[in-house]
Amino acid sequence: MQLIDGHGRVATDLRVSLTDRCNLRCQYCMPAEGLDWLATDETLTDDELNRLIRIGVEMLGIRDVRFTGGEPLLRRSLPAIVAETKALPSQPRTAMTSNGLGLKHTAQALADAGLDRVNISLDTTDPATFEKITRRPRLHDVIDGLAAAHDAGLRPVKVNAVLLRGINDQEAPDLLRWCIKHEYELRIIEQMPLDAQHGWNREAMVTADETLALLREHVRLTPLDGRGSAPAEKFLVDDGPHTVGIIGSVTKPFCGDCNRVRLTADGQIMNCLFARTESDLRRPLRSGASDIEIAEQWMAAMTTKLPGHGIDDPSFLQLDRPMSAIGG
Ligand code: SAM
Numbered sequence: 669m670q671l672i673d674g675h676g677r678v679a680t681d682l683r684v685s686l687t688d689r690c691n692l693r694c695q696y697c698m699p700a701e702g703l704d705w706l707a708t709d710e711t712l713t714d715d716e717l718n719r720l721i722r723i724g725v726e727m728l729g730i731r732d733v734r735f736t737g738g739e740p741l742l743r744r745s746l747p748a749i750v751a752e753t754k755a756l757p758s759q760p761r762t763a764m765t766s767n768g769l770g771l772k773h774t775a776q777a778l779a780d781a782g783l784d785r786v787n788i789s790l791d792t793t794d795p796a797t798f799e800k801i802t803r804r805p806r807l808h809d810v811i812d813g814l815a816a817a818h819d820a821g822l823r824p825v826k827v828n829a830v831l832l833r834g835i836n837d838q839e840a841p842d843l844l845r846w847c848i849k850h851e852y853e854l855r856i857i858e859q860m861p862l863d864a865q866h867g868w869n870r871e872a873m874v875t876a877d878e879t880l881a882l883l884r885e886h887v888r889l890t891p892l893d894g895r896g897s898a899p900a901e902k903f904l905v906d907d908g909p910h911t912v913g914i915i916g917s918v919t920k921p922f923c924g925d926c927n928r929v930r931l932t933a934d935g936q937i938m939n940c941l942f943a944r945t946e947s948d949l950r951r952p953l954r955s956g957a958s959d960i961e962i963a964e965q966w967m968a969a970m971t972t973k974l975p976g977h978g979i980d981d982p983s984f985l986q987l988d989r990p991m992s993a994i995g996g
C-alpha cells in the first residue's frame with residue numbers, strides 16, 4: 669500500500685504536528701495574543717500518535733518523519749515519541765522543525781532517542797529585530813539551542829529564515845555569514861499566506877529572486893543540481909563547501925514533486941499545507957477501527973490532493989487553519 673494521489677505523486681514524508689501551542693508569536697504566523705489552543709482531549713495522546721506513525725511507516729511507505737507544531741519542544745514526551753518512531757523496523761529518518769527555545773536542555777536526549785536532524789527557525793541575529801518579529805526577547809535561547817543541537821551531533825543543523833520587507837530583508841547576507849561561521853545550513857523561505865490573522869500580501873512578500881539578487885551582491889552563488897522532491901534550490905557559496913537554500917514556495921512552487929503529507933495534533937490528515945479538506949483519523953482511532961481500516965482512510969485522504977497550491981490564482985482563498993495548527 670502507498671499514499672498515492674490522483675496525480676501520481678507518492679507521499680513518503682510525514683509531518684507530524686505535536687501541538688498547536690507555541691511560546692513565540694512570530695508576526696507571519698500568529699497574532700500577539702496567541703490563538704484558541706486545542707483542548708487536551710482534542711489532541712492525540714502519545715499512544716494515538718505512535719500508532720498513526722507506525723501505520724504510516726509500516727503499512728503506507730512513509731520513510732521520513734518530521735516532528736513539528738506549533739512548537740514541538742512543548743510536548744514533554746517528544747524524546748519518547750522519537751524513540752518509538754526510530755524503533756520501528758524500517759527505522760525512518762527523523763527530523764524536527766523547532767524554534768529552538770529550550771533545545772539547549774533537550775538536544776542530547778533527542779539525539780540519544782534517535783533524532784537525526786533539526787531545522788531551527790531564526791530570522792535574524794539582532795536581538796531587537798528578533799523581538800520585533802517574534803514578540804519575545806528570546807534570541808539567546810535560540811542561539812544556545814542551535815549550539816546544543818550541533819554539539820549533540822544532529823546533522824545537518826539547518827536554519828529556516830523568513831524575510832519580512834523593511835524588517836529583516838536586508839539582513840540575509842549577515843545571516844548567511846553567521847550560519848556559515850557556525851556550520852549551520854541556511855534556508856530562506858518565501859513568506860506564505862498561512863498566518864492566522866490573514867495579513868499576508870503578495871506585494872509585500874520578499875521573493876526568492878530578490879533574496880538571491882541581494883545575496884549575490886555579497887557572495888558568489890553557484891546553483892547545485894538535484895533538487896528532487898526537496899523544496900530548496902541549493903547554491904554553493906563562494907565555491908563551497910557551504911551552501912544556502914532558497915525556497916520559493918510562492919514564486920517557484922514545487923507542488924509537482926511534492927512527497928509530503930501532514931498529520932495535525934488533533935488527528936486530521938492534510939494532504940497539502942493549503943488543503944481545504946481534512947480527513948479525520950481521530951474518530952476511527954477512538955472508535956475501535958483496525959490498523960487496516962485506518963490505513964484505508966488515510967489512503968482515501970490522499971485522492972483529493974490538488975495538483976498545486978494555487979496561491980497565484982485569483983480565486984485563491986486562505987485557509988482558516990493557520991500554519992501553527994497544521995504543522996509547518
Ligand atoms: N514552531 C516551530 C518553528 O517555528 O520552527 C515549528 C512550526 S513553524 C509553523 C514551521 C516553519 O514554518 C518555521 O520555520 C516558520 O518560520 C515557518 N513559517 C511560519 N509561518 C510562515 C509563513 N507565513 N510563511 C512561511 N513560513 C512560515
Ligand code: SF4
Pocket residue numbers: 690691692693694697698737738739767789992
Ligand atoms: Fe511559533 Fe513557529 Fe509560528 Fe513562530 S513560526 S509563532 S515559533 S509556530
